[in-house]
Amino acid sequence: MDLSEINFAVLVASLIVASTPLVLAALGELIVEKSGVLNLGVEGMMIIGAVTGFIVGVETGSAYIGMMAAAMAGALLSLLFAFIILIMQANQVASGLALTIFGLGIAALMGHPYTGIKSPQISTISIPFISEIPVLGTMFFQHDLIVYLSLISVLVIWYFLNRMRAGLILRSVGEDHDVAHSLGYRVVTIRFLAITFGGAMAGVGGGYLSLVRVPQWTEGMTAGAGWIALALVVFSGWRPFRLLIGAYIFGGITILQLNLQAIGVNINIALLSMAPYLATILALVVISMSRFRGNRGAPGCLGRSFVKIT
C-alpha cells in the first residue's frame, strides 16, 4: 500500500464531482421540506432524471439537452406526487415511498435498450487564470457547468430563504400552514411550486449521475443517492451551506474509499463500500443527540396535510 499514490488535488476534484448529484437533489428537497412537505420520492425522481437525461442525451447527442430533459422528467414525476398529497391529501410518507418504487421500476423499463451505451461528453470549463493556480486550480476551477451551477444554487437558495420575501413566505407556509392561510397565502399553490422545483433538482441530480459521473446507464444506478440526499437535509439542519459541507463529506468518503480500494488497502471491500452510509448514520446520530437538538431548522408543519378549515 502506498498512500502517496493518491493525488490529493485530483481526489478533491473528483469528490466534488461525486457530490454534485447529492448537492442538487438535497437542495431541491430542502426547498420542498421548507414548504412543509416531506417528499420521500427523491430516489425515484433522481433515477427518472438519470434515465430520461441519458436517453435524450444519446438521441440528441447533447448532454445539455439531456440534462434539461432530466429536470423536466423529475419535475413531471413530482407533479404526480404533488397531486396525490396536495389535492387528494394522501399521506406524504406513503406517497413518497410509492413514488420511489414507481420511479425505479419505470426507469428500468425505459432504460433497458440503452444499457452499455456511452453518453455524449460534457465539456469542462476551466475558469481563466484561476484554474492555472497549482493544486487549487485543479481542485475547484476545472469543472463542468453543472458543478458551478450547483455551487451557485447553494448561494441563491440561501439568499432566497434568508433574504427574500418570497423565501420568508415559503418558510411561513412550512412552519404553520393554518396561519399562512389565514393571512391569505395560497398554501397549496406554494407547495405545488416547491415540490416541482424539488423534482426538477432531483432530476438534474440524476441526469448528472448518468451523463457525467458514471457516465452510462445501468439499472438502479442511483444506488441510494436519493436517500442520502434526504438524510443530508436533516444533517444540515435545513441550512444550504451546511448541506453543501455534508454532501462533500459524504462524497469525500465515497471517493476516498474507492481510492483506497484501488491502491489495495488491506480492508475488506464490503466494509469500505459501506463507509459512506455508515458515516451518514453516524452523523445523523451525533446531530440528533448533541446541542443541535431542538434547533429551529425543522419546519413546524413538515409532513402534515393541509386541510382548509372554514
Place this chain on the structure above:
Amino acid sequence: MNNKIENTLFQCRAINKEFGNVRANNDISINVRSSQIHALLGENGAGKSTLVKIIYGLLQPDSGSMTFLNEEYSPKSPKDARALGVGMVFQHFSLFEPLTAFENILVGLDKELGEKELHASVIMLSESYGLEVNLSSFIGDLSAGERQRVEIIRALIQKPKLLIMDEPTSVLTPFECESLFKTLKKLASEGTSILYISHKLKEIADLCDTASVLRKGAIVGEYDPKKMTPRELGEIMVGQSLFEPKRPVAANKSNKVLSVKINEVKPDTQFGVTLKNIDLAVYQSEILGIGGVAGNGQEELMQVLTGEKKDRNVSIKYMDNDIEMLNPRERREIGLAFAPEERLGHAAVGNLNLLENSLITDPKKRFQMKMGFIDFSELNEYTNEIIEKFNVKTTGVSALASSLSGGNLQKFVVGREIGQKPSLFIVNQPTWGVDALSAANIRQAIVDIANTGAAIILISQDLDEILEISNKVAFLTNGNLSIPTNTMDIKTDEIGAIMGGISD
C-alpha cells in the same frame, strides 16, 4: 347631501352563513360609520368570528352583500381585504412561532418593503402607540401579551381604514389596555374605523361609540354603550340576568396548604424571566391572586409550581411535605391540580377527543378498572358533567379538543381540573377569551371549591378578576413577587405603584 350615506364606511346587508345545520350568521346587517369604534358583542359561538372572517375575506357568505367606501365589497381572500384597506388582529394569534417578531411583521405585508424602511416604521409605530416589542426575538419565546403587540403592529403598519380587532385586550393589563385605548382613539380620530370584538363590557362602555349585539347568530340590536351600564349591555348579550361571584369567606389561617420560597430560578430560554425572591403561602379556603403584566414571570412561576421545571433553589412545602422534586404527575396524585395558560398543546391535546383529554389528567385513576381497562361509562359521565356544568359548546364528548373554540376549551379545561376536587388548584388565566356569563361561571366554580376547603392560586392578567374573587393579592414584576396583601386593604392607586415598576 345625504349625511348618513356619506358617513358610512362599511355596511353589510343580510349576511347568511351556514355550517352544516348550524346557522352561524342569520340575516346580519351592520353599519360601521367612519372614524368610529364599533363594538361587536356576543357570547362565544354567537357568530362574531364568522362575521369578521367574512369581512376579512377568509370565508365567503352564502348570501348577502357588503359595501366598503360606497362600493361593492366582496373579498375573495384576506389579501383582497387588506388591499382595499381592511386589517385584522386575530384572537388566536396568527403568528409563526419559529420566526422572529420582525419576520412575522414582514410576512404579513403584501408589498415588498425595504428592511430599513420597515424597521423605521415599526419602531415609529411602537413608540407612538406604546407597543413595545423586541423585534429580533422569536415569537415562540414571547408571552401572549407581547405576541399581541406584534399582531397589532402588523395590522397597523398597513394603515387600514377599517381595523377589526378580535378581543385585543384579553391578555393586556389595565395599563396596557389604557395605552391601547389611546391608540385606538387616536386611530379613530385620524379617520380609521374600528370593529371591536370583546366580552369586556366595561371597556366597551369606555371605548366604543356604537355596539351591535349578536345572539345565536342574529343581530339583537344596535345600542349606544355610553348610555347604558355594562350590566345592562351584558344582559342583552346573554339574554338573561347576570350575577357576580363573591370571594370565598375568610380563610382559615391555621391550615397552610402550600408555601413556596424561591431564591433564584434562571429561565430556560434567552428571553425568559428570572424568578427572584418569591415567598408566598396559601391557606385553606383562600384564593391568592397573582397579577402583573404578561411576560413578568407568570409562565416561569407556573412551571415551577406545576413541576414542569424543577430547581434546587426552590422550596415548595405542601401540607408539610417537601414536593419541589416531584414531577407534575406526582403532584397531581397528592391533590394538586393545574390549568396552564395555553389551552391547546399544554392544557389539552388537540388531536385527542374530550373523553381522552379527561382521562389523561386522572391522577387518582378514577376511570381505571382492573387490569388497566378504561371505565368508559364513568369517564363519559364525568366528561358530560363538565360539558353541562360549564356550558361547553361542542358536538359531544368525542369531539377533538382542537375543534373547540378557545373559550369553550378553556371552560372544559377548568372544569376538568375542578372536577378532580383538588386540595390546591393553580390556574393561569382562567377566563382568557371566555365570554361574560361563562367567565362568571368559571369564577363561581373556583370560589365554590375554595369554599369547600381548597386553596387556590389564581394567576391572571385581568385585574378586575383578581380583585373580584381573591382574598389576597400579589403582583409579579420582572420575576419578583410583591408581598401578598389583603384585597380589602389594597387601593387602586397602590396597585398602580406596585405595578408601575414594570414599565421601567
